[in-house]
Amino acid sequence: MRVLLIKTSSMGDVIHTLPALTDAQAALPGISFDWVVEENFAEIPLWHPAVAEVIPVAIRRWRKSPLKTLRTGEWQRFRRRLKNRHYDLVIDAQGLLKSALLTVGIKAPVAGLDSESAREPLASRLYDQTINVPWGQHAVERVRQLFAQALGYQVPDSTGQYGLNRSYLAGEYSGEDYVVFLHGTTWVTKHWPELYWKQLAELAVERGMQVKLPWGNDAEKARAERIAAGLPGVQVLPRLPLAGMANILAGARGCVAVDTGLGHLAAALDVPTISLFGPTNPGFTGAYGAVQSHLASDFPCAPCMSKKCKYEPTPQDARQFDLRRELPLCFTRLSPERVMTQLEGLWLAER
Secondary structure, eight states: OOOEEEEEOOOOHHHHHHHHHHHHHHHHTEEEEEEEEEETHHHHTTSSTTEEEEEEEEEHHHHHHHHHHHHTTHHHHHHHHHHSSSSSEEEOOOHHHHHHTTTTOOSOOOEOOOOOSSGGGGGGGGGGGEOOOOOSHHHHHHHHHHHHHHHHHHOOOOOOOOOOHHHHHHHHGTTTOEEEEOOOSSSGGOOOOOOOOOHHHHHHHTTTEEEEEOOHHHHHHHHHHHHTTTTTTEOOOOOEEEOHHHHHHHSEEEEESSSSHHHHHHHTTOOEEEEEESSHHHHHHHSSSSSEEEEEOOOOOOOOOOOSSOOOHHHHHHHSSTTTTSGGGGGGGOOHHHHHHHHHHHHHHHO
């Protein structure tokens, strides 16, 4: 059985789909998937043994210059690639109008979330089989249920397995002795204060830990350099492609992360990880796995799910905290000392 999977982005969403492939492969021996995914994340699906072919799509780039996309023939070649291959089933695991439109014209039945379950209900009108998957549960479990109903098997009772080979992906880093601090994220409100990262790095050095700091843009590089300044054993990594980051994470003894796609990658590689949550809810989109630990703020307004902090500091807050370096204040509940206590537990458990 050959299935076309539509799950284009983001990194976290792509990674959250992997356990469903593992379930399907166990329930239906011989099943294989072709996966339509954004070009920036095209490496990830190939790490799973159930994926036969990756079909990159560039919706984000194409939107910026649609006329150029048509002139170069990129869109036409992409469409021909989908239409010329036989599939027994198409699963749109994205639940968005943009992903549903990619299924139009493919000569195979299309399954996807119904109007009550999809993020964009209009998308469900383009499916042949609509599936109800209740909200209020982790994204990994929702995708597992979608696949099980679309393909006709029961979801296993056990925790979902990503199906990746950590030792293989670690490569030259296998057996090394370090932790990774994933300090970069998208929303301003999801950033753990830089002051706290610096203090955590100092605590790590005091305990003899080696720390690696990745970065993905100039602002993250500058922050990594400030965190590492004056601290032997804290290394700012060169800029790495996604496969290089997977190598680094797979070889790590542990990881500390904010709510970021790379934190989900660490979880997929079964790297023991402490994930820090201020404005977001780990119950729905937190790092998923048996060796994942979530520290969520219990600040009065958390989780607010807001990209902009709306909390107005009180005079007492001003006396207690540095309002230049400890924002957003929800993260003051997750002190470097508290995080280090958790990290030491991971460090010792992995020795």
